[in-house]
Amino acid sequence: MDKKQKWIPALVFGALALTAAGLMAQTAATPTQTFNAAVYFDYRYYLSNAGPVTLKPTDPTTAYLSNQFVFRRAYFTYENKISDNLKFRFRLDADNTANVTGVTVSGTTVTTKTDDKLRPFIKHLYLEWSNFLVKDLTLRVGMIETLTFKLSEERWGYRSVAKTLVDGYKDITSTDIKSSSADIGVSLGTSLSKYIRVNGMVSNGAAYSHAENDQYKKFSANVQIIPIAGFSVVGYVDYERLLPKTTYPAETKPAAETCKVDVLFDKIKGLTLGGEWFVYKNDLYQTSSYVKYDVSGWSAFGRCNLIPDKLNAFARYDSYLPNSEDTAKDMSLTILGLDWAPIHSSLKIQPNIWFYHYKDGTQYKSTATSNSDVAFNMTFFLAF
Amino acid sequence: MKKMLITALAIIGLLASAAAAAPARKMIQIKGSDTMVNLVQILAEEYMSLNPAAAMAVIGGGSGTGVTGLINKTCDIANHSREWKPKEMDQAWEKGVSPRFFVIAVDGLSIIVNGKNPLEKLTMAQVGALYRGEIKNWKMLGGPDKAVSLYGRQSNSGTYTFMQEHVLVNKNYSTDMKEMNGSAQIIESILQDEGAVGYVGVGYLYDKDGKIRSGLKILNISKEPNGQAYSPLDKEAVDTKKYPVARPLYQAVNGRPSGEIARFLMWETGPEGQKIVEREGFYTIGGDYQAQNEKNFK
Numbered sequence: 001m002d003k004k005q006k007w008i009p010a011l012v013f014g015a016l017a018l019t020a021a022g023l024m025a026q027t028a029a030t031p032t033q034t035f036n037a038a039v040y041f042d043y044r045y046y047l048s049n050a051g052p053v054t055l056k057p058t059d060p061t062t063a064y065l066s067n068q069f070v071f072r073r074a075y076f077t078y079e080n081k082i083s084d085n086l087k088f089r090f091r092l093d094a095d096n097t098a099n100v101t102g103v104t105v106s107g108t109t110v111t112t113k114t115d116d117k118l119r120p121f122i123k124h125l126y127l128e129w130s131n132f133l134v135k136d137l138t139l140r141v142g143m144i145e146t147l148t149f150k151l152s153e154e155r156w157g158y159r160s161v162a163k164t165l166v167d168g169y170k171d172i173t174s175t176d177i178k179s180s181s182a183d184i185g186v187s188l189g190t191s192l193s194k195y196i197r198v199n200g201m202v203s204n205g206a207a208y209s210h211a212e213n214d215q216y217k218k219f220s221a222n223v224q225i226i227p228i229a230g231f232s233v234v235g236y237v238d239y240e241r242l243l244p245k246t247t248y249p250a251e252t253k254p255a256a257e258t259c260k261v262d263v264l265f266d267k268i269k270g271l272t273l274g275g276e277w278f279v280y281k282n283d284l285y286q287t288s289s290y291v292k293y294d295v296s297g298w299s300a301f302g303r304c305n306l307i308p309d310k311l312n313a314f315a316r317y318d319s320y321l322p323n324s325e326d327t328a329k330d331m332s333l334t335i336l337g338l339d340w341a342p343i344h345s346s347l348k349i350q351p352n353i354w355f356y357h358y359k360d361g362t363q364y365k366s367t368a369t370s371n372s373d374v375a376f377n378m379t380f381f382l383a384f
Numbered sequence: 385m386k387k388m389l390i391t392a393l394a395i396i397g398l399l400a401s402a403a404a405a406a407p408a409r410k411m412i413q414i415k416g417s418d419t420m421v422n423l424v425q426i427l428a429e430e431y432m433s434l435n436p437a438a439a440m441a442v443i444g445g446g447s448g449t450g451v452t453g454l455i456n457k458t459c460d461i462a463n464h465s466r467e468w469k470p471k472e473m474d475q476a477w478e479k480g481v482s483p484r485f486f487v488i489a490v491d492g493l494s495i496i497v498n499g500k501n502p503l504e505k506l507t508m509a510q511v512g513a514l515y516r517g518e519i520k521n522w523k524m525l526g527g528p529d530k531a532v533s534l535y536g537r538q539s540n541s542g543t544y545t546f547m548q549e550h551v552l553v554n555k556n557y558s559t560d561m562k563e564m565n566g567s568a569q570i571i572e573s574i575l576q577d578e579g580a581v582g583y584v585g586v587g588y589l590y591d592k593d594g595k596i597r598s599g600l601k602i603l604n605i606s607k608e609p610n611g612q613a614y615s616p617l618d619k620e621a622v623d624t625k626k627y628p629v630a631r632p633l634y635q636a637v638n639g640r641p642s643g644e645i646a647r648f649l650m651w652e653t654g655p656e657g658q659k660i661v662e663r664e665g666f667y668t669i670g671g672d673y674q675a676q677n678e679k680n681f682k
Contacts, residue, residue, distance in 0.1 A: 032538060032539055032540075032563070081539065083556065084539065084556060136471070191471070191474055194473065194474045194477045194478075224478075226477060226478050229476075229477045229478075229480050229481070229482055230477075230478070230479060230480015230481075231480070232478060265480075266478070266479050266480040267480035268480075269457060269638065270457075308410065308411070308413070309411075309413070309458075
């Protein structure tokens with residue numbers, strides 16, 4: 001760890017120790033415990049067959065997943081409000097990408113075989129300490145939610161249908177911008193007035209899927225400005241030093257950083273609008289002739305209530321520009337759909353269509369013969 | 385491909401029209417305070433019987449649930465028995481919600497014990513000390529040699545917060561307090577437990593016949609150690625704030641109320657609604673609250 005970074009954990013733990021005595025002296029009411037679960041799965045049907053995603057294989061012995069049920073996510077959350085100022089959260093997440101390496105029956109040989117079973121993993125495991133040191137300062141310690149796209153995800157409101165732009169960037173473009181919804185670390189947040197909120201976080205940077213894998217920490221911060229009721233502008237930055245790579249000998253102190261701006265509009269009853277723009281810079285993202293390139297994108301989304309508690313409509317347009325040096329990979333994604341609660345808010349049926357458009361589809365799959373894909377999803381969302 | 389696209393769009397269109405075929409009458413969603421839930425349910429039923437075109441659903445869950453519901457736009461009216469916290473006002477600002485508050489009734493929050501408890505009155509400081517866990521035996525207050533059993537509400541209740549702010553002077557409740565989900569449960573527990581003390585809205589003290597429930601004792605409360613103690617059943621003492629644990633019961637809406645919501649609020653705070661408020665054991669709103677309400681209608 002750099003010298004500069006050493007004082008940060010010391011400061012955090014010092015502050016923890018200072019307030020621990022005060023907290024221990026407080027009495028607390030009986031803990032309030034809650035359990036809840038959210039599950040979503042799709043029936044997916046391809047409405048095209050020649051683009052990079054929906055391309056129909058010519059070999060009849062190759063599977064063509066043109067229609068399938070996809071069990072995507074299951075969350076189980078336990079929260080314990082220990083006292084007025086202390087809350088504990090434990091969330092298990094399960095999806096079929098969380099595969100593990102298999103072990104033979106004898107238990108001695110590790111194989112590389114994986115399967116697609118839904119496997120639970122820990123997504124959140126943290127303590128939230130409100131009014132920490134001073135009024136309105138909130139501390140979170142443990143495996144906590146990152147600051148990267150929480151606000152835009154809340155406004156988009158349809159995580160069951162699609163991740164937001166930055167969250168889903170790798171899934172759509174295969175370009176890793178190293179963002180995650182949770183990471184191990186410490187965060188502090190406060191509201192300076194009703195107009196300004198600030199948050200800061202120090203974390204491993206390895207996200208929830210990995211243990212720390214280098215000596216560097218990721219620093220992130222956001223500032224939310226709410227000049228008028230229902231209208232927010234959020235600026236976000238993160239920075240992390242990276243390990244040098246022999247492939248890029250000129251980069252002795254490489255680093256990665258993200259800058260992001262969200263605009264959120266929530267003023268009109270029944271209508272929510274939002275947009276996000278970001279640029280990701282990584283010193284190790286270089287072309288074969290050692291020219292650095294940025295990765296960026298922007299998204300605009302909206303949802304509106306058609307019938308209270310029953311029916312909403314939503315739409316989103318994402319523009320993905322995987323790198324500034326290779327614009328042939330530019331692509332966009334448009335999502336249109338409905339959110340219908342036929343009986344109760346615990347059950348939602350969300351039919352949605354995804355339209356992909358590529359500047360050059362062969363950049364994503366060399367055999368693609370169309371520059372577009374269309375897929376229909378019937379998403380089922382259950383919460384209880 | 386075109387055919388498939390048309391099929392998919394047709395499915396979406398079909399679902400949209402099915403949902404659109406749902407009753408066109410807008411259901412006004414009212415959510416929040418458990419202290420107010422019975423009263424507002426009765427008010428809503430009465431209003432709907434007079435105005436058959438109106439449709440309302442009233443649910444409890446605690447003041448915090450109602451406030452969150454209004455901020456997240458999942459309800460039209462929030463019932464709350466405490467004032468909004470600064471943090472909630474900030475969240476409302478962020479979400480574009482401009483709450484307007486209407487006082488629909490006044491509650492004499494009642495400190496109750498088992499009928500066999502010989503004590504007749506307590507000071508505010510003594511009630512605070514009981515709930516902070518500083519007094520553990522009734523003997524310390526001149527009562528019998530019996531351990532104190534504390535009964536209160538869960539933390540998302542407005543009554544819990546009101547008591548904490550005004551009686552416990554913002555200190556924490558004793559860990560020994562049993563957190564009950566509703567006022568009715570507190571009353572049932574007190575009837576069974578001779579060492580019990582609890583707090584409920586004045587409207588919960590009465591039985592079906594409008595009489596104070598037998599087996600309960602309602603303590604008189606004084607502001608100061610040597611001051612006059614008043615009963616929450618004394619309307620004048622509640623109105624003049626001589627009874628120290630009196631509080632307004634609010635409804636909040638987003639922005640200036642209009643349409644059916646405005647008509648309902650006007651009816652509730654008008655003579656017909658207030659008659660029901662009184663019948664249900666709560667107190668009618670005085671001139672100050674009426675003036676405040678009128679200002680918020682504009």
